[in-house]
Amino acid sequence: MFSWLGTDDRRRKDPEVFQTVSEGLKKLYKTKLLPLEEHYKFHEFHSPALEDADFDNKPMVLLVGQYSTGKTTFIRYLLEQDFPGMRIGPEPTTDSFIAVMQGDVEGIIPGNALVVDPKKPFRKLNAFGNAFLNRFVCAQLPNPVLESISVIDTPGILSGEKQRISRGYDFAAVLEWFAERVDRIILLFDAHKLDISDEFSEVIKALKNHEDKMRVVLNKADQIETQQLMRVYGALMWSLGKIVNTPEVIRVYIGSFWSHQLLIPDNRKLFEAEEQDLFRDIQSLPRNAALRKLNDLIKRARLAKVHAYIISSLKKEMPSMFGKDNKKKELVNNLGEIYARIEREHQISPGDFPNLRKMQDQLQAQDFSKFQPLKSKLLETVEDMLANDIAQLMVLVRQEESQRPTQMVKGGAFEGTLHGPFGHGYGEGAGEGIDDAQWVVARDKPMYDEIFYTLSPVDGKITGANAKKEMVRSKLPNTVLGKIWKLADIDKDGMLDDEEFALANHLIKVKLEGHELPNELPSHLLPPSKRKITE
Numbered sequence: 001m002f003s004w005l006g007t008d009d010r011r012r013k014d015p016e017v018f019q020t021v022s023e024g025l026k027k028l029y030k031t032k033l034l035p036l037e038e039h040y041k042f043h044e045f046h047s048p049a050l051e052d053a054d055f056d057n058k059p060m061v062l063l064v065g066q067y068s069t070g071k072t073t074f075i076r077y078l079l080e081q082d083f084p085g086m087r088i089g090p091e092p093t094t095d096s097f098i099a100v101m102q103g104d105v106e107g108i109i110p111g112n113a114l115v116v117d118p119k120k121p122f123r124k125l126n127a128f129g130n131a132f133l134n135r136f137v138c139a140q141l142p143n144p145v146l147e148s149i150s151v152i153d154t155p156g157i158l159s160g161e162k163q164r165i166s167r168g169y170d171f172a173a174v175l176e177w178f179a180e181r182v183d184r185i186i187l188l189f190d191a192h193k194l195d196i197s198d199e200f201s202e203v204i205k206a207l208k209n210h211e212d213k214m215r216v217v218l219n220k221a222d223q224i225e226t227q228q229l230m231r232v233y234g235a236l237m238w239s240l241g242k243i244v245n246t247p248e249v250i251r252v253y254i255g256s257f258w259s260h261q262l263l264i265p266d267n268r269k270l271f272e273a274e275e276q277d278l279f280r281d282i283q284s285l286p287r288n289a290a291l292r293k294l295n296d297l298i299k300r301a302r303l304a305k306v307h308a309y310i311i312s313s314l315k316k317e318m319p320s321m322f323g324k325d326n327k328k329k330e331l332v333n334n335l336g337e338i339y340a341r342i343e344r345e346h347q348i349s350p351g352d353f354p355n356l357r358k359m360q361d362q363l364q365a366q367d368f369s370k371f372q373p374l375k376s377k378l379l380e381t382v383e384d385m386l387a388n389d390i391a392q393l394m395v396l397v398r399q400e401e402s403q404r405p406t407q408m409v410k411g412g413a414f415e416g417t418l419h420g421p422f423g424h425g426y427g428e429g430a431g432e433g434i435d436d437a438q439w440v441v442a443r444d445k446p447m448y449d450e451i452f453y454t455l456s457p458v459d460g461k462i463t464g465a466n467a468k469k470e471m472v473r474s475k476l477p478n479t480v481l482g483k484i485w486k487l488a489d490i491d492k493d494g495m496l497d498d499e500e501f502a503l504a505n506h507l508i509k510v511k512l513e514g515h516e517l518p519n520e521l522p523s524h525l526l527p528p529s530k531r532k533i534t535e
Contacts, residue, residue: 021290021400022055024393025297029055032385033301036378040311040371042304045362046354047180048124050300054181055293057121058102059285060150062178064207065188066200067156070219074188074257075100075151078282080412084108084139096135097174098153103140111136121181128177131168144411148286152178157200171199172206179210183285183292187216191224191232196239204243208355209299211244215251215281221271222256222263229254229267253278279414286407290397298390301382302352309342310335310359312374324369332363429515430507434524441499441506441525448502461495467504474508480517484508487521490530499527 029050036042043049063071072088083100085108099114099122109117111133115126125136135155154175155167179185185207196204207214218236221229233254240250255271255278256262262271285292314331318324331338339353408414426434433440441448455466464485471481488504489496496504503525511517523531 021294021393021397024396025055025293026052028385028389028393029297032381032389033297033304036308036382037304039375039378040304040308041366042307044366045307045359046303047177047300048127051118051121051123053119053121053123058148058150059183059289059292060152060178060181061184061186061282061285062152062154062175062182063186063188064154064175064203065157066190066193066197069156069188069190069193070257071156071188072153074186074217074219075153077257077259078151078413079143079145080259081141081143083141083143085137086139095155096137097132097155099136099138100146100151100153101138101140102143102146102150104142106141107139109138109140114138125174125177128169128174132174135167135169145409145414147411148407148409149183149282152182157197157203172202175203176206179207179213180296183213183289184282185210185214187214189216189218189236191218191221191229194232194235194239196243201243208244211250214244215253215278216240217257217278218252218254219257221254221267222265225264226266283408283414286409287401290400294390294393294397298386301386303354305379305382306342306348306352307354308374308379309346309348310338310354311371313338313342314363314368315371315373318368318371328363328368331368332360335360335363429510429513430518430522430525432510434522436524439524439528441502441527444506444509445498445502448505449498451505452498452501457498461493461497462501464494464496467496467501471504471508474512476508476511480511481508483517484511487517490521490526499529503527 034049037049063074065071072086076082076086076088079100083098084106085096085098099120101120111125112130114120114136115123115133117123120138122136122138125132155171187204216236218233221232224232233252236252237249244250253274254267255274257275262268317327317331319327336356339350339356342348343350343353451470452462455462455470467485468481471484474481476484484504484507487507488500490500490503506525507517
């Protein structure tokens with residue numbers, strides 16, 4: 001038990017203090033949740049037991065998509081260098097799962113060796129057998145991006161006749177295993193190939209319950225005209241809406257994620273803005289990693305609780321002597337009714353229950369006589385974990401976040417647009433004129449001066465009331481105009497001279513053109529006569 005959870009007496013009995021969220025999660029899982037999972041065979045139905053590496057590993061990004069949608073090229077674009085085992089082509093070229101991870105020396109670790117390494121979070125993949133392990137490798141290389149995250153490249157999902165060829169392992173089940181453990185799932189689509197094959201549809205359905213991790217990238221969007229791009233985007237949203245059964249719309253990023261010239265550059269600004277949004281999302285993963293692991297443990301605990309109720313209910317219904325086989329068939333067929341009863345008796349949300357059809361298929365191969373009856377103590381322990389321990393661990397998560405410097409993914413493509421003239425929005429909006437020797441507002445100042453002198457200035461300044469009459473003509477909300485006033489009234493005297501009035505009008509123009517206002521006035525926007533005041 002956490003020493004900081006209870007009373008002074010409990011602190012004296014157990015002086016152990018967890019220094020990290022990771023340490024706390026490991027202890028909670030092993031002492032409170034794992035016994036419940038083992039007692040009711042949770043691992044045979046849902047997910048293998050978690051190991052220390054699952055709590056210690058870096059955030060992982062899983063790339064999923066049909067063949068030739070640019071998954072491997074996307075990784076190459078992020079890293080800005082080739083990685084071992086990389087193959088790129090228009091036909092299915094990546095025939096393996098490749099975990100791209102940080103390493104001191106470039107090299108490839110084959111699957112069978114990878115699943116016996118206790119420092120890697122892949123040991124439980126051993127259950128998928130040699131057919132999968134022969135198609136699983138780890139590509140290691142020194143790269144600054146990989147110091148913060150790992151990326152999982154997957155085989156292209158097949159369509160047409162190709163999808164009928166068996167892979168030799170359960171592809172959807174492997175992806176579901178990864179989905180439970182990664183921090184972000186990126187579905188890639190080619191703007192020229194929006195058809196969602198049966199296998200891709202099956203994969204997306206297997207990723208259900210992980211919609212919060214999913215993002216969609218519409219890649220190669222530079223190859224089609226603007227009008228066609230709008231139609232493609234609409235068609236993609238319609239297709240996804242039929243498969244992903246959530247009322248919320250999944251975030252779709254539009255762009256061209258490779259280092260070649262844009263074929264049709266009409267939407268360049270859109271692509272740049274979308275790329276920055278996606279990069280910010282990926283860069284935030286290290287900062288939110290502990291919270292994600294905590295969230296996943298809560299989801300797992302809720303499922304384990306429901307599973308325990310299901311298994312114990314089936315055990316309770318089984319006869320002790322005769323007619324076991326017939327009763328088993330009856331129970332499996334009526335599993336939906338058992339779900340409904342458990343839902344009513346224990347006030348459990350329907351969303352916490354496992355997929356009915358899948359559960360029925362798995363129960364067919366089980367010996368119900370080996371199931372365990374309800375053991376209240378195990379369930380109470382998990383309830384206590386969810387009600388008390390997790391809440392306290394949340395406090396530690398916030399403490400860690402505040403004590404550590406801002407954690408972000410750095411290097412590779414993330415550095416390319418961070419500074420300098422090619423940074424997103426550089427020289428636009430409030431940044432316009434940043435490199436000019438002249439004050440950028442001076443270009444339109446004669447026009448602003450004409451308005452200024454109609455507002456009855458006294459001693460070269462106009463009052464706030466007179467300035468307001470002119471500024472409200474912009475039709476901007478008072479909250480925005482109030483911010484513009486604070487930025488423009490540099491000497492804070494509650495009045496505006498001609499330069500400050502011109503600056504206020506320039507900022508109004510910036511906002512009307514769709515740009516955001518700065519929180520502090522950039523130095524290049526300071527009127528020349530006011531630059532000594534701020535020094």
